[in-house]
Amino acid sequence: MVRPGGRSARVQASVHAAVRELEAEVGRDALTVPMVAQRAGVTPSTIYRRWGDLQELLSDVAVERLRPETPPEDHGDLASDLTAWAEQFLDEMASPSGRAYVRDALLGDPDGGNAGQCSAYAADQVQVILARALDRGEGAPDVETVMDGVVAPLMYRILFRPSGLDAAYARRLVTELLNSSGGGQ
Amino acid sequence: MVRPGGRSARVQASVHAAVRELEAEVGRDALTVPMVAQRAGVTPSTIYRRWGDLQELLSDVAVERLRPETPPEDHGDLASDLTAWAEQFLDEMASPSGRAYVRDALLGDPDGGNAGQCSAYAADQVQVILARALDRGEGAPDVETVMDGVVAPLMYRILFRPSGLDAAYARRLVTELLNSSGGGQ
DNA sequence: ACTCTAGACGCAACAACTTTGCTTTAGGGT
DNA sequence: ACCCTAAAGCAAAGTTGTTGCGTCTAGAGT
Secondary structure (H helix, E strand, O other): OOOOOOHHHHHHHHHHHHHHHHHHHHOHHHOOHHHHHHHHOOOHHHHHHHHOOHHHHHHHHHHHHHOOOOOOOOOOOHHHHHHHHHHHHHHHHHOHHHHHHHHHHHHOOOOOHHHHHHHHHHHHHHHHHHHHHHHOOOOOOOHHHHHHHHHHHHHHHHHHOOOOOOHHHHHHHHHHHHHHOOOOO | OOOOOOHHHHHHHHHHHHHHHHHHHHOHHHOOHHHHHHHHOOOHHHHHHHHOOHHHHHHHHHHHHHOOOOOOOOOOOHHHHHHHHHHHHHHHHHOHHHHHHHHHHHHOOOOOHHHHHHHHHHHHHHHHHHHHHHHHOOOOOOHHHHHHHHHHHHHHHHHHOOOOOOHHHHHHHHHHHHHHOOOOO
Protein backbone atom coordinates (compact mmCIF):
# COMPACT_ATOMS: atom_id res chain seq x y z
CA MET A 1 0.00 0.00 0.00
CA VAL A 2 1.88 3.05 -1.22
CA ARG A 3 0.61 6.30 0.15
CA PRO A 4 2.25 9.53 -0.90
CA GLY A 5 4.63 10.69 1.79
CA GLY A 6 4.66 7.27 3.42
CA ARG A 7 7.81 5.34 4.01
CA SER A 8 7.29 3.14 0.97
CA ALA A 9 7.05 6.17 -1.25
CA ARG A 10 10.20 7.65 0.20
CA VAL A 11 12.15 4.45 -0.28
CA GLN A 12 10.96 4.07 -3.85
CA ALA A 13 11.91 7.65 -4.63
CA SER A 14 15.37 7.38 -3.14
CA VAL A 15 16.05 4.07 -4.87
CA HIS A 16 14.94 5.43 -8.23
CA ALA A 17 17.05 8.52 -7.69
CA ALA A 18 20.02 6.36 -6.77
CA VAL A 19 19.65 4.38 -9.98
CA ARG A 20 19.61 7.53 -12.06
CA GLU A 21 22.61 9.01 -10.34
CA LEU A 22 24.64 5.85 -10.64
CA GLU A 23 23.64 5.28 -14.25
CA ALA A 24 25.14 8.66 -14.96
CA GLU A 25 28.21 8.12 -12.82
CA VAL A 26 29.34 4.57 -13.45
CA GLY A 27 27.21 3.50 -16.40
CA ARG A 28 24.28 1.19 -16.62
CA ASP A 29 26.30 -1.98 -17.01
CA ALA A 30 28.24 -1.45 -13.82
CA LEU A 31 25.16 -1.16 -11.61
CA THR A 32 24.61 -3.72 -8.90
CA VAL A 33 21.89 -4.04 -6.32
CA PRO A 34 24.19 -3.54 -3.33
CA MET A 35 25.62 -0.41 -4.98
CA VAL A 36 22.19 1.09 -5.55
CA ALA A 37 21.11 0.17 -2.05
CA GLN A 38 24.04 1.90 -0.46
CA ARG A 39 23.51 5.08 -2.45
CA ALA A 40 19.83 5.07 -1.62
CA GLY A 41 20.51 4.58 2.07
CA VAL A 42 18.71 1.26 2.10
CA THR A 43 19.70 -2.35 2.61
CA PRO A 44 20.00 -4.66 -0.39
CA SER A 45 17.32 -6.95 0.98
CA THR A 46 14.82 -4.12 0.70
CA ILE A 47 15.46 -3.88 -3.01
CA TYR A 48 15.42 -7.63 -3.54
CA ARG A 49 12.13 -7.90 -1.72
CA ARG A 50 10.42 -5.04 -3.50
CA TRP A 51 11.73 -5.49 -7.01
CA GLY A 52 13.00 -9.05 -7.16
CA ASP A 53 16.14 -8.30 -9.10
CA LEU A 54 18.10 -5.56 -10.78
CA GLN A 55 16.37 -5.97 -14.11
CA GLU A 56 12.94 -5.31 -12.75
CA LEU A 57 14.18 -2.24 -10.94
CA LEU A 58 15.85 -0.95 -14.09
CA SER A 59 12.68 -1.69 -15.98
CA ASP A 60 10.69 0.47 -13.58
CA VAL A 61 13.13 3.32 -13.84
CA ALA A 62 13.28 3.03 -17.62
CA VAL A 63 9.51 3.28 -17.95
CA GLU A 64 9.57 6.37 -15.82
CA ARG A 65 12.16 7.95 -18.07
CA LEU A 66 10.22 7.06 -21.18
CA ARG A 67 7.14 8.90 -20.00
CA PRO A 68 6.64 12.00 -22.14
CA GLU A 69 6.99 15.15 -20.12
CA THR A 70 5.00 17.46 -22.31
CA PRO A 71 2.13 17.05 -24.76
CA PRO A 72 3.18 17.14 -28.41
CA GLU A 73 3.70 20.60 -29.85
CA ASP A 74 1.02 22.21 -31.96
CA HIS A 75 2.28 23.14 -35.40
CA GLY A 76 -1.06 24.08 -36.87
CA ASP A 77 -1.92 21.01 -38.93
CA LEU A 78 -1.96 17.24 -38.67
CA ALA A 79 0.88 16.52 -41.05
CA SER A 80 3.25 18.90 -39.30
CA ASP A 81 2.26 17.72 -35.84
CA LEU A 82 2.70 14.08 -36.67
CA THR A 83 5.93 14.60 -38.54
CA ALA A 84 7.46 16.62 -35.73
CA TRP A 85 6.35 14.11 -33.16
CA ALA A 86 7.70 11.16 -35.13
CA GLU A 87 11.05 12.86 -35.59
CA GLN A 88 11.32 13.61 -31.90
CA PHE A 89 10.22 10.11 -30.98
CA LEU A 90 12.88 8.62 -33.21
CA ASP A 91 15.45 11.00 -31.84
CA GLU A 92 14.78 10.04 -28.25
CA MET A 93 14.36 6.33 -28.79
CA ALA A 94 17.14 5.68 -31.28
CA SER A 95 19.90 7.25 -29.23
CA PRO A 96 22.08 4.72 -27.45
CA SER A 97 20.61 5.66 -24.10
CA GLY A 98 17.05 5.70 -25.42
CA ARG A 99 17.53 2.29 -26.93
CA ALA A 100 18.94 1.04 -23.63
CA TYR A 101 15.90 2.32 -21.76
CA VAL A 102 13.53 0.64 -24.15
CA ARG A 103 15.40 -2.60 -23.81
CA ASP A 104 15.46 -2.37 -20.05
CA ALA A 105 11.76 -1.61 -19.97
CA LEU A 106 11.08 -4.69 -22.08
CA LEU A 107 13.47 -7.01 -20.32
CA GLY A 108 12.69 -6.90 -16.67
CA ASP A 109 9.04 -7.24 -17.30
CA PRO A 110 7.58 -10.66 -16.68
CA ASP A 111 3.94 -9.75 -17.24
CA GLY A 112 4.37 -7.22 -20.00
CA GLY A 113 2.92 -4.43 -17.91
CA ASN A 114 5.83 -2.06 -18.33
CA ALA A 115 6.04 -2.63 -22.05
CA GLY A 116 2.33 -1.96 -22.33
CA GLN A 117 2.84 1.27 -20.45
CA CYS A 118 5.45 2.44 -22.94
CA SER A 119 3.15 1.70 -25.80
CA ALA A 120 0.34 3.52 -24.02
CA TYR A 121 2.50 6.61 -23.63
CA ALA A 122 3.08 6.73 -27.37
CA ALA A 123 -0.56 6.04 -28.12
CA ASP A 124 -1.63 8.85 -25.79
CA GLN A 125 0.62 11.34 -27.51
CA VAL A 126 -0.66 10.29 -30.91
CA GLN A 127 -4.20 10.49 -29.64
CA VAL A 128 -3.68 14.09 -28.59
CA ILE A 129 -2.41 14.98 -32.04
CA LEU A 130 -5.30 13.27 -33.78
CA ALA A 131 -7.93 14.82 -31.52
CA ARG A 132 -6.44 18.21 -32.20
CA ALA A 133 -6.71 17.58 -35.94
CA LEU A 134 -10.35 16.60 -35.63
CA ASP A 135 -10.99 19.74 -33.61
CA ARG A 136 -9.60 21.78 -36.44
CA GLY A 137 -11.95 20.02 -38.84
CA GLU A 138 -9.15 18.06 -40.49
CA GLY A 139 -9.71 14.41 -41.23
CA ALA A 140 -7.56 12.11 -39.17
CA PRO A 141 -6.70 8.41 -39.25
CA ASP A 142 -7.31 6.05 -36.38
CA VAL A 143 -4.79 5.79 -33.55
CA GLU A 144 -4.19 2.15 -34.39
CA THR A 145 -3.44 3.06 -37.96
CA VAL A 146 -0.76 5.46 -36.80
CA MET A 147 0.65 2.90 -34.39
CA ASP A 148 0.90 0.34 -37.18
CA GLY A 149 2.13 2.74 -39.82
CA VAL A 150 4.57 4.91 -37.91
CA VAL A 151 5.31 3.82 -34.36
CA ALA A 152 5.72 0.12 -35.05
CA PRO A 153 8.13 0.49 -37.97
CA LEU A 154 10.22 2.99 -36.04
CA MET A 155 10.38 0.80 -32.96
CA TYR A 156 11.07 -2.33 -34.97
CA ARG A 157 14.08 -0.76 -36.57
CA ILE A 158 15.30 0.76 -33.34
CA LEU A 159 15.30 -2.63 -31.70
CA PHE A 160 16.27 -4.95 -34.53
CA ARG A 161 18.19 -2.85 -37.02
CA PRO A 162 19.88 0.02 -35.25
CA SER A 163 21.58 1.24 -38.39
CA GLY A 164 20.19 3.32 -41.19
CA LEU A 165 17.59 5.22 -39.23
CA ASP A 166 17.16 8.91 -39.83
CA ALA A 167 14.60 11.67 -39.69
CA ALA A 168 13.88 11.27 -43.39
CA TYR A 169 12.62 7.76 -42.75
CA ALA A 170 10.30 9.00 -40.03
CA ARG A 171 8.98 11.73 -42.33
CA ARG A 172 8.42 9.24 -45.11
CA LEU A 173 6.39 6.95 -42.86
CA VAL A 174 4.13 9.82 -41.86
CA THR A 175 3.72 11.05 -45.41
CA GLU A 176 2.85 7.63 -46.75
CA LEU A 177 0.41 7.04 -43.93
CA LEU A 178 -1.44 10.30 -44.54
CA ASN A 179 -1.48 9.75 -48.30
CA SER A 180 -2.82 6.25 -48.13
CA SER A 181 -5.40 7.01 -45.49
CA GLY A 182 -6.44 9.82 -47.83
CA GLY A 183 -5.77 12.58 -45.37
CA GLY A 184 -8.46 11.22 -43.13
CA GLN A 185 -11.82 9.69 -43.57
CA MET B 1 38.52 -19.99 -33.85
CA VAL B 2 35.73 -22.53 -34.10
CA ARG B 3 36.40 -25.36 -36.48
CA PRO B 4 33.75 -27.96 -37.08
CA GLY B 5 34.48 -31.06 -35.05
CA GLY B 6 37.02 -29.22 -32.93
CA ARG B 7 36.80 -29.06 -29.20
CA SER B 8 35.29 -25.60 -29.24
CA ALA B 9 32.52 -26.81 -31.47
CA ARG B 10 31.80 -29.75 -29.20
CA VAL B 11 31.65 -27.56 -26.12
CA GLN B 12 29.34 -25.10 -27.83
CA ALA B 13 27.06 -27.88 -28.98
CA SER B 14 26.83 -29.52 -25.60
CA VAL B 15 26.23 -26.21 -23.84
CA HIS B 16 23.49 -25.25 -26.28
CA ALA B 17 21.94 -28.67 -25.87
CA ALA B 18 22.10 -28.36 -22.10
CA VAL B 19 20.29 -25.03 -22.25
CA ARG B 20 17.51 -26.49 -24.35
CA GLU B 21 17.08 -29.51 -22.12
CA LEU B 22 17.02 -27.48 -18.96
CA GLU B 23 14.67 -24.89 -20.42
CA ALA B 24 12.26 -27.72 -20.99
CA GLU B 25 12.83 -29.34 -17.62
CA VAL B 26 13.02 -26.54 -15.10
CA GLY B 27 11.89 -23.53 -17.09
CA ARG B 28 13.80 -20.64 -18.49
CA ASP B 29 13.67 -18.53 -15.34
CA ALA B 30 15.24 -21.20 -13.18
CA LEU B 31 18.35 -21.54 -15.35
CA THR B 32 21.71 -20.69 -13.87
CA VAL B 33 25.17 -20.87 -15.37
CA PRO B 34 26.44 -23.51 -12.94
CA MET B 35 23.38 -25.64 -13.68
CA VAL B 36 23.92 -25.45 -17.42
CA ALA B 37 27.62 -26.12 -16.99
CA GLN B 38 27.03 -29.26 -14.99
CA ARG B 39 24.55 -30.63 -17.49
CA ALA B 40 26.87 -29.86 -20.35
CA GLY B 41 29.79 -31.56 -18.62
CA VAL B 42 31.76 -28.35 -18.52
CA THR B 43 32.98 -26.02 -15.80
CA PRO B 44 31.17 -22.75 -15.15
CA SER B 45 34.29 -20.77 -15.93
CA THR B 46 34.20 -22.07 -19.49
CA ILE B 47 30.76 -20.59 -19.97
CA TYR B 48 31.62 -17.31 -18.30
CA ARG B 49 34.69 -16.94 -20.47
CA ARG B 50 32.99 -17.75 -23.74
CA TRP B 51 29.65 -16.05 -23.27
CA GLY B 52 30.18 -13.58 -20.48
CA ASP B 53 26.90 -14.21 -18.74
CA LEU B 54 23.70 -16.19 -18.87
CA GLN B 55 21.86 -13.61 -20.93
CA GLU B 56 24.31 -13.71 -23.78
CA LEU B 57 24.20 -17.48 -23.81
CA LEU B 58 20.41 -17.48 -23.83
CA SER B 59 20.51 -14.89 -26.57
CA ASP B 60 22.64 -17.19 -28.70
CA VAL B 61 20.36 -20.13 -28.14
CA ALA B 62 17.28 -18.03 -28.80
CA VAL B 63 18.57 -16.84 -32.14
CA GLU B 64 19.27 -20.41 -33.11
CA ARG B 65 15.72 -21.37 -32.27
CA LEU B 66 14.29 -18.45 -34.20
CA ARG B 67 16.01 -19.49 -37.40
CA PRO B 68 13.41 -20.72 -39.85
CA GLU B 69 13.86 -24.36 -40.65
CA THR B 70 12.12 -24.45 -43.98
CA PRO B 71 11.45 -21.93 -46.74
CA PRO B 72 7.93 -20.54 -46.74
CA GLU B 73 5.33 -22.77 -48.37
CA ASP B 74 4.18 -22.10 -51.89
CA HIS B 75 0.43 -21.56 -52.11
CA GLY B 76 0.34 -20.42 -55.70
CA ASP B 77 0.03 -16.68 -55.37
CA LEU B 78 1.53 -13.77 -53.49
CA ALA B 79 -1.45 -12.98 -51.30
CA SER B 80 -1.81 -16.55 -50.09
CA ASP B 81 1.91 -17.00 -49.53
CA LEU B 82 2.25 -13.81 -47.56
CA THR B 83 -0.88 -14.39 -45.54
CA ALA B 84 0.12 -17.91 -44.62
CA TRP B 85 3.60 -16.81 -43.71
CA ALA B 86 2.37 -13.92 -41.56
CA GLU B 87 -0.04 -16.19 -39.73
CA GLN B 88 2.67 -18.70 -39.02
CA PHE B 89 5.10 -15.99 -37.98
CA LEU B 90 2.58 -14.60 -35.54
CA ASP B 91 1.82 -18.04 -34.24
CA GLU B 92 5.43 -18.83 -33.49
CA MET B 93 6.40 -15.46 -32.12
CA ALA B 94 3.33 -14.61 -30.09
CA SER B 95 3.30 -17.78 -28.02
CA PRO B 96 4.69 -17.32 -24.54
CA SER B 97 7.80 -19.27 -25.43
CA GLY B 98 8.21 -17.49 -28.75
CA ARG B 99 7.94 -14.15 -27.05
CA ALA B 100 10.49 -15.26 -24.48
CA TYR B 101 12.93 -16.24 -27.22
CA VAL B 102 12.55 -12.93 -28.98
CA ARG B 103 13.13 -11.09 -25.73
CA ASP B 104 16.17 -13.19 -24.92
CA ALA B 105 17.58 -12.62 -28.36
CA LEU B 106 17.14 -8.88 -27.96
CA LEU B 107 18.35 -8.66 -24.43
CA GLY B 108 21.68 -10.35 -24.15
CA ASP B 109 22.93 -8.59 -27.17
CA PRO B 110 25.26 -5.69 -26.57
CA ASP B 111 26.07 -4.94 -30.18
CA GLY B 112 22.70 -5.70 -31.72
CA GLY B 113 24.10 -8.50 -33.83
CA ASN B 114 21.66 -11.13 -32.68
CA ALA B 115 18.67 -8.86 -33.09
CA GLY B 116 19.83 -8.02 -36.59
CA GLN B 117 20.08 -11.73 -37.31
CA CYS B 118 16.45 -12.27 -36.31
CA SER B 119 15.33 -9.48 -38.54
CA ALA B 120 17.41 -10.88 -41.37
CA TYR B 121 15.75 -14.28 -41.01
CA ALA B 122 12.33 -12.70 -41.45
CA ALA B 123 13.52 -10.54 -44.33
CA ASP B 124 14.98 -13.60 -46.06
CA GLN B 125 11.73 -15.48 -45.82
CA VAL B 126 9.80 -12.51 -47.15
CA GLN B 127 12.31 -12.12 -49.93
CA VAL B 128 11.76 -15.70 -51.03
CA ILE B 129 8.02 -15.12 -51.21
CA LEU B 130 8.40 -11.90 -53.19
CA ALA B 131 10.91 -13.40 -55.61
CA ARG B 132 8.53 -16.27 -56.21
CA ALA B 133 5.74 -13.81 -57.00
CA LEU B 134 7.91 -11.96 -59.48
CA ASP B 135 8.83 -15.27 -61.11
CA ARG B 136 5.16 -15.96 -61.63
CA GLY B 137 4.76 -12.59 -63.26
CA GLU B 138 2.84 -11.12 -60.35
CA GLY B 139 3.71 -7.65 -59.18
CA ALA B 140 5.26 -7.54 -55.74
CA PRO B 141 6.08 -4.83 -53.24
CA ASP B 142 9.54 -4.15 -51.93
CA VAL B 143 10.89 -6.20 -49.02
CA GLU B 144 11.16 -3.08 -46.92
CA THR B 145 7.55 -2.29 -47.58
CA VAL B 146 6.55 -5.68 -46.25
CA MET B 147 8.81 -5.31 -43.23
CA ASP B 148 7.25 -1.96 -42.41
CA GLY B 149 3.69 -2.98 -43.18
CA VAL B 150 3.50 -6.49 -41.77
CA VAL B 151 6.52 -7.64 -39.78
CA ALA B 152 7.02 -4.46 -37.77
CA PRO B 153 3.40 -4.12 -36.61
CA LEU B 154 3.28 -7.78 -35.65
CA MET B 155 6.51 -7.62 -33.71
CA TYR B 156 5.60 -4.35 -32.07
CA ARG B 157 2.43 -5.82 -30.69
CA ILE B 158 4.08 -9.05 -29.67
CA LEU B 159 6.61 -7.15 -27.61
CA PHE B 160 4.60 -4.21 -26.33
CA ARG B 161 0.97 -5.29 -26.31
CA PRO B 162 0.79 -9.04 -25.90
CA SER B 163 -2.98 -9.05 -25.80
CA GLY B 164 -5.44 -8.87 -28.63
CA LEU B 165 -3.32 -10.48 -31.29
CA ASP B 166 -4.88 -12.99 -33.64
CA ALA B 167 -4.59 -14.40 -37.10
CA ALA B 168 -7.25 -12.00 -38.37
CA TYR B 169 -4.99 -9.08 -37.54
CA ALA B 170 -2.13 -10.64 -39.47
CA ARG B 171 -4.39 -11.24 -42.45
CA ARG B 172 -5.66 -7.68 -42.34
CA LEU B 173 -2.13 -6.28 -42.39
CA VAL B 174 -1.27 -8.32 -45.47
CA THR B 175 -4.47 -7.39 -47.25
CA GLU B 176 -4.07 -3.69 -46.59
CA LEU B 177 -0.47 -3.81 -47.69
CA LEU B 178 -1.28 -5.49 -50.99
CA ASN B 179 -4.21 -3.18 -51.65
CA SER B 180 -2.31 0.00 -50.99
CA SER B 181 0.75 -1.05 -52.90
CA GLY B 182 -1.68 -1.78 -55.71
CA GLY B 183 -0.78 -5.43 -55.97
CA GLY B 184 2.76 -4.53 -56.84
CA GLN B 185 4.47 -2.13 -59.12
C1' DA C 1 55.21 -38.35 -38.86
C1' DC C 2 56.85 -34.98 -35.62
C1' DT C 3 56.98 -30.87 -33.10
C1' DC C 4 55.36 -26.33 -32.07
C1' DT C 5 52.09 -22.91 -30.71
C1' DA C 6 47.90 -20.50 -29.70
C1' DG C 7 43.87 -20.82 -27.71
C1' DA C 8 40.57 -22.95 -24.76
C1' DC C 9 39.43 -25.68 -20.80
C1' DG C 10 39.69 -27.43 -15.89
C1' DC C 11 40.72 -26.45 -11.26
C1' DA C 12 40.44 -23.96 -7.18
C1' DA C 13 40.37 -20.05 -4.29
C1' DC C 14 38.31 -15.82 -3.70
C1' DA C 15 34.99 -12.10 -3.96
C1' DA C 16 30.51 -10.54 -4.73
C1' DC C 17 25.85 -11.07 -4.99
C1' DT C 18 21.37 -13.19 -3.52
C1' DT C 19 18.31 -15.34 -0.37
C1' DT C 20 16.05 -15.95 3.99
C1' DG C 21 14.36 -15.96 8.98
C1' DC C 22 13.84 -13.02 12.55
C1' DT C 23 13.42 -8.54 14.67
C1' DT C 24 12.28 -3.71 14.57
C1' DT C 25 9.93 0.34 13.19
C1' DA C 26 7.01 3.57 10.83
C1' DG C 27 2.20 4.73 9.42
C1' DG C 28 -2.56 4.37 9.44
C1' DG C 29 -6.88 2.92 11.59
C1' DT C 30 -10.02 2.81 15.66
C1' DA D 1 -3.49 6.96 22.82
C1' DC D 2 -3.30 2.35 21.34
C1' DC D 3 -2.89 -1.57 18.25
C1' DC D 4 -2.09 -3.84 13.58
C1' DT D 5 -0.04 -4.42 9.36
C1' DA D 6 3.23 -3.92 5.94
C1' DA D 7 7.69 -2.88 4.96
C1' DA D 8 12.63 -2.24 6.32
C1' DG D 9 16.78 -3.54 8.90
C1' DC D 10 20.01 -6.99 10.27
C1' DA D 11 22.89 -10.86 9.81
C1' DA D 12 24.04 -15.47 8.51
C1' DA D 13 24.07 -18.92 5.01
C1' DG D 14 24.01 -20.30 0.35
C1' DT D 15 24.90 -19.37 -4.65
C1' DT D 16 26.84 -17.35 -8.20
C1' DG D 17 30.46 -14.68 -10.64
C1' DT D 18 35.66 -13.83 -11.23
C1' DT D 19 40.38 -14.77 -11.92
C1' DG D 20 45.23 -16.74 -12.07
C1' DC D 21 47.62 -20.65 -13.32
C1' DG D 22 48.58 -25.07 -15.19
C1' DT D 23 47.25 -28.45 -18.71
C1' DC D 24 45.77 -30.15 -22.92
C1' DT D 25 43.62 -30.31 -27.48
C1' DA D 26 43.63 -29.29 -32.28
C1' DG D 27 45.62 -27.50 -36.07
C1' DA D 28 49.95 -25.50 -38.69
C1' DG D 29 54.42 -25.79 -40.17
C1' DT D 30 58.57 -28.57 -41.37
